[in-house]
Amino acid sequence: MGRSYGEVRALDGVTLEIRPGEILSVVGPSGSGKSTLLRLLAARAERRRGSVVVDSRDLGRLEPRRLAVERTGFVHQDHRLVPNLRVAQNVLLGRLGRQGLLASLRSVVLPRRHELVRVHEVLERVGIQDRLFERCDKLSGGQRQRVAIARALYQEPRALLCDEPVASLDPTRSRAVLELLRDIAVERGLTLVLSMHDIDLAREYCPRLVGLRQGRVAFDRATTDIDDDELDRLYRLEQGELIEDGAARG
Amino acid sequence: MAPRAAELGGGRVGARGRLFVGLLTAGVLSWLWLGLDPAKLLPRAPHRLVEFFGAALHPTLVSEAGVVPDRLIVGENLLQGLLNTVLFAAAAMSLAIPAGFVLGFLGTPAWWEDDCEGARRRSPFCFCRFLGPLLKNGTRLLATFLRSIHELFWAVLLLAAFGPLPSTGILALFLPFAGTLGKIYAEMVEETPRDAGLALRDLGARPVQVFLFGLLPRALPDMTAYTLYRFECALRSSAVLGFFGFQTLGYFIKLSFDENLYHEVWTYLWGLVLLVVLTDSLSGALRRRFVA
Numbered sequence: 001m002g003r004s005y006g007e008v009r010a011l012d013g014v015t016l017e018i019r020p021g022e023i024l025s026v027v028g029p030s031g032s033g034k035s036t037l038l039r040l041l042a043a044r045a046e047r048r049r050g051s052v053v054v055d056s057r058d059l060g061r062l063e064p065r066r067l068a069v070e071r072t073g074f075v076h077q078d079h080r081l082v083p084n085l086r087v088a089q090n091v092l093l094g095r096l097g098r099q100g101l102l103a104s105l106r107s108v109v110l111p112r113r114h115e116l117v118r119v120h121e122v123l124e125r126v127g128i129q130d131r132l133f134e135r136c137d138k139l140s141g142g143q144r145q146r147v148a149i150a151r152a153l154y155q156e157p158r159a160l161l162c163d164e165p166v167a168s169l170d171p172t173r174s175r176a177v178l179e180l181l182r183d184i185a186v187e188r189g190l191t192l193v194l195s196m197h198d199i200d201l202a203r204e205y206c207p208r209l210v211g212l213r214q215g216r217v218a219f220d221r222a223t224t225d226i227d228d229d230e231l232d233r234l235y236r237l238e239q240g241e242l243i244e245d246g247a248a249r250g
Numbered sequence: 251m252a253p254r255a256a257e258l259g260g261g262r263v264g265a266r267g268r269l270f271v272g273l274l275t276a277g278v279l280s281w282l283w284l285g286l287d288p289a290k291l292l293p294r295a296p297h298r299l300v301e302f303f304g305a306a307l308h309p310t311l312v313s314e315a316g317v318v319p320d321r322l323i324v325g326e327n328l329l330q331g332l333l334n335t336v337l338f339a340a341a342a343m344s345l346a347i348p349a350g351f352v353l354g355f356l357g358t359p360a361w362w363e364d365d366c367e368g369a370r371r372r373s374p375f376c377f378c379r380f381l382g383p384l385l386k387n388g389t390r391l392l393a394t395f396l397r398s399i400h401e402l403f404w405a406v407l408l409l410a411a412f413g414p415l416p417s418t419g420i421l422a423l424f425l426p427f428a429g430t431l432g433k434i435y436a437e438m439v440e441e442t443p444r445d446a447g448l449a450l451r452d453l454g455a456r457p458v459q460v461f462l463f464g465l466l467p468r469a470l471p472d473m474t475a476y477t478l479y480r481f482e483c484a485l486r487s488s489a490v491l492g493f494f495g496f497q498t499l500g501y502f503i504k505l506s507f508d509e510n511l512y513h514e515v516w517t518y519l520w521g522l523v524l525l526v527v528l529t530d531s532l533s534g535a536l537r538r539r540f541v542a
Contacts, residue, residue, distance in 0.1 A: 093463055098454070101459060105462065
């Protein structure tokens, strides 16, 4: 598959096969196309070339794409919660794609008991059930990330795609969130695709790594088969980048 | 090589300087055009001015003209004027707020526009292309028309059509306030950060759901704060409507002023100031409680 933004070719000739229940991380330097790849996989962006096939169905057609949107949970780096809504309301928003306007209004404004029970369950799974009615802007960064994960889980997805899920967290909280994601994926049989810039964390938590560089796949192997030289090459600055970087610093 | 002034922000400073000089020139030209003499800004009868402002220190609750001297007639008028001022403003705002919501909603494309990389365009194409922009521009035009005409002009126009009924005064306040609220509500929604809304689109939400759950909750605190401020404005305008015969504070101010009863005038003016200060502190408390 491929994707361009104006003159910039974000992804070029990327082929990837992901099995159900697999846990993998897309790694690479800034601007290598990690986020674009995740958005294409989750049908959150239109591709220009190639195809994305889920369960033998091409996402090029509208209906499977909508299904994919409903069945793939997406967690953003910056949480993207509605700050002045309660935690429960933010989680309830996870089902917007499956609800009509009136049903979603009723659900968010006057949630039914069984909905709140389900919300409580997913919040319990991510460890913040005691914050059910707290406003999201009163939570810490780590807690907000957990609410974002709970919102994605409330969708009852079959795959969870997380774009730099721990980029804004300290190392301790990063490990806690990654452990949580890995455990949830294993116990529910979810496919988990992470995009990460911290290569050490990616190696620690993901059995498979896909290295992207300038929109192309540099490697796609089991984590244990990837040596340090390969990673060094992935992150090495090109001559042009070096000059650009130096100029920016200067 | 020495950097050019523009590279150091000199271009911006230059533009600001030109703007400042331009505004100053416009001001001086206006004075010259109107033939204003600074000496004429001084009062022709300074003793009247001293008398008027001196009365501010001695407001009265009984009639200065000796009408029914045993009764606190001015005090009674003050209470009646204050009550009517609040009632006119509240009645007008109770209509202007929902109307402003409707105008604000229809005046923004946020509830039907879907620019999410073309991935899930749920709104019908013809609506986005033709009907939506038509609705938006038509609504904005209506809001602009309503607020372009000041409430006092509306009062003059409506008095001629409906006569001096309380509903005429309420309508005169309601129309421009609805236009202003509609415009500001629409702008506030459009200036709301889009990140949460985009995340809801990623969850498969329709544009109207993105508007309701992603944008509106974030705009509501600012909208509430602005509505409270507009209520203060409505109180002042409601008082001024009294000069057109509606029995708000302005009515009693005009009666006393026409008779040069400055102590009475100041009783009403202090009443208005007190009302505005009270409303300001009340709305401040409401803002702190609900608009955190």
